[in-house]
Amino acid sequence: MKYGMSVTVENYGKIADRASALGLLNPDGFVILPRNFDSATDISELFYEDSTVTLRKLFRAGGVAESPLEKAETIPRIQENASELILPTILVTASLISENSALVSIALNIISSYAVDFLKGFPKDRTVKLNIVVERDRDHESKKLQYEGPPEGIPTLGPAIRKMFDES
Amino acid sequence: MKADINSFGPSFEERFRKAQKVAIFVRGQEFQESAISDLDQLIKEIQGLKDSASNAQDEDNANGFLALELMATGLQKEILCYVKLKNDRPAEAWNALVDAESSIRDAIRAHRLVKDASGWLDRIEGLQRLLFPQQMFFSMGWRVRASVCSICEKPYEECEHILGRPYMAKICYQIVTDGDILEASLVERPADKRCRIESFSENGNKLDTFTLRDLLDLSNEATEKSDPR
Numbered sequence: 001m002k003y004g005m006s007v008t009v010e011n012y013g014k015i016a017d018r019a020s021a022l023g024l025l026n027p028d029g030f031v032i033l034p035r036n037f038d039s040a041t042d043i044s045e046l047f048y049e050d051s052t053v054t055l056r057k058l059f060r061a062g063g064v065a066e067s068p069l070e071k072a073e074t075i076p077r078i079q080e081n082a083s084e085l086i087l088p089t090i091l092v093t094a095s096l097i098s099e100n101s102a103l104v105s106i107a108l109n110i111i112s113s114y115a116v117d118f119l120k121g122f123p124k125d126r127t128v129k130l131n132i133v134v135e136r137d138r139d140h141e142s143k144k145l146q147y148e149g150p151p152e153g154i155p156t157l158g159p160a161i162r163k164m165f166d167e168s
Numbered sequence: 169m170k171a172d173i174n175s176f177g178p179s180f181e182e183r184f185r186k187a188q189k190v191a192i193f194v195r196g197q198e199f200q201e202s203a204i205s206d207l208d209q210l211i212k213e214i215q216g217l218k219d220s221a222s223n224a225q226d227e228d229n230a231n232g233f234l235a236l237e238l239m240a241t242g243l244q245k246e247i248l249c250y251v252k253l254k255n256d257r258p259a260e261a262w263n264a265l266v267d268a269e270s271s272i273r274d275a276i277r278a279h280r281l282v283k284d285a286s287g288w289l290d291r292i293e294g295l296q297r298l299l300f301p302q303q304m305f306f307s308m309g310w311r312v313r314a315s316v317c318s319i320c321e322k323p324y325e326e327c328e329h330i331l332g333r334p335y336m337a338k339i340c341y342q343i344v345t346d347g348d349i350l351e352a353s354l355v356e357r358p359a360d361k362r363c364r365i366e367s368f369s370e371n372g373n374k375l376d377t378f379t380l381r382d383l384l385d386l387s388n389e390a391t392e393k394s395d396p397r
Contacts, residue, residue: 047311053325061328078350079310079342081359118332121273123286124293125357 005149007160012038012133012144015091019069022046029067030107031091032056033133034075043070048077049088055114062110064103085118087111089131094140097165108155115151126150132157134164143167171220173232173281180236183210187243193250200247207244211237218337230337231279238275239282242268246292253299258378259366262300266361268292278334296361300378304365305358314346 019027022043027033032055034046059066069075080086090111092104115128130147143164147157187203187210189195218233245268252261269292275282315324318341324331329340354365367374367383374383 050312053315054331056325057328057330076311076313076347079312079344079347081307081309081363082355083357083359117277117330121276123284123289 005147005153007148007157008146009143009160009164010146012142014140015093015133015135015142016140024069025067025071027067027069027091028093029096030059030064030103031067031069031093033069033089033091035078035089037089043075046075048075049086050077050079051086051114052077052088055088055111058110058114059107062106064107064110083122084125085115085128087115087128087130089133089144091133091142092135092161092165094135094137094165097134097162098137101162104161105155105158108157112151112154115154119151128154130154132161134161136167137165138167170224171217171226171229171233173229173236173279176214176217176233176236180210180214180240183207184240184243187247191243191247191250193253195250197251197254200251203247204244204251207240207247211240211244214240222336225336227336228279231334232281234334234337234339235275235279235282238271238278239285242271242275242288245271246295249295258300259376262296262364262378263362265292265296269296269361274339277332277339278337303377304354304356305361306352306363306365307355307358308352308363309350310344310347311350312342312344312347315342315344318343 015027018037019025022037022040024043032048032052034040034048036046040046056066090107096103111130119126119128127148128151132145132147133142134145135142145157145160145164147154183206187207190199190203214233214237218230218237221227221230221233245264249261249264249268252258252264269289272285272289272292276285316322317324317327317329319329319335319338320327324342329335331340331342333340365377367376369375373385375381376383
């Protein structure tokens with residue numbers, strides 16, 4: 001693997017069903033998922049990673065339109081005072097990949113630049129973790145890609161995302 | 169006169185290098201204490217130049233002076249650590265070393281002129297491992313409902329400032345205005361290395377994690393000295 005990174009993929013189920021069960025909006029396009037989206041039993045249990053707010057600002061500035069999961073921004077975020085950078089889980093729905101796949105590349109570059117910037121003061125330990133959930137075109141089942149490695153490796157995930165989308 | 173990092177650079181470098189010569193444990197304590205005073209003076213001068221650049225809305229120079237200030241502070245704190253150790257004040261020495269580390273990290277973020285401080289950070293981390301016992305730290309997990317930006321004081325999600333970036337010689341951070349503690353955990357890599365376990369109990373004694381001295385004995389001694397009846 002390039003850059004000493006690791007990429008694993010696992011099943012994640014149907015995103016729309018999960019959102020509906022939690023009383024959230026139907027995810028469509030480019031979405032940031034709360035950390036415990038797959039395990040929460042109620043909307044009140046949900047929380048975002050702390051880095052979500054900063055990434056939302058950077059996505060806005062970079063022209064990446066993010067679809068919200070809630071009507072008003074009510075889901076809190078968790079701030080853990082450890083020195084590592086915890087990136088949020090990104091959802092890329094099937095409609096986005098088929099209509100505007102270039103947006104995925106732009107978003108990956110924005111996340112990568114943010115992580116490079118964040119880790120400037122940490123020249124030795126530059127490992128970041130990023131989860132990307134991709135909806136399959138055929139049946140809208142989704143899979144979660146787990147990336148662990150240096151931030152420079154994030155933009156190279158485009159082909160893996162496309163492969164997950166195309167999987168028959 | 170315009171405050172400019174390029175014209176101040178040679179003077180900074182000369183004074184920084186002079187102080188760097190005593191940033192070694194075995195150097196004479198009197199030289200180290202003198203270097204701490206010299207760096208204090210240097211930091212004050214840089215702060216004046218930084219303020220001038222900020223007042224002139226010269227962001228690049230203001231951030232450059234912030235980086236120099238943080239470099240000088242990092243060196244001053246490292247030397248202070250040696251002095252504190254020589255004075256048998258290990259807890260204060262530890263805090264000085266942690267301050268040095270965070271100042272160097274912020275200097276790297278503050279301006280591109282600090283290109284590579286990885287060797288210096290390696291040395292600081294090495295000192296933490298060699299001079300002090302292995303430690304565990306506390307880390308708090310917060311559920312945050314609202315926070316404001318330290319630069320503009322608007323809700324952080326609404327402004328354009330980015331956490332960790334410098335803006336007119338100030339580094340942006342979030343101030344939590346509504347949140348609650350979710351959990352406290354023991355971690356090896358905390359955000360703040362001052363949040364450490366300072367003492368532990370053994371056979372009814374409360375021992376300092378650094379010196380292994382009994383803190384209850386020390387506390388009783390202090391009481392007897394202040395009340396010699």
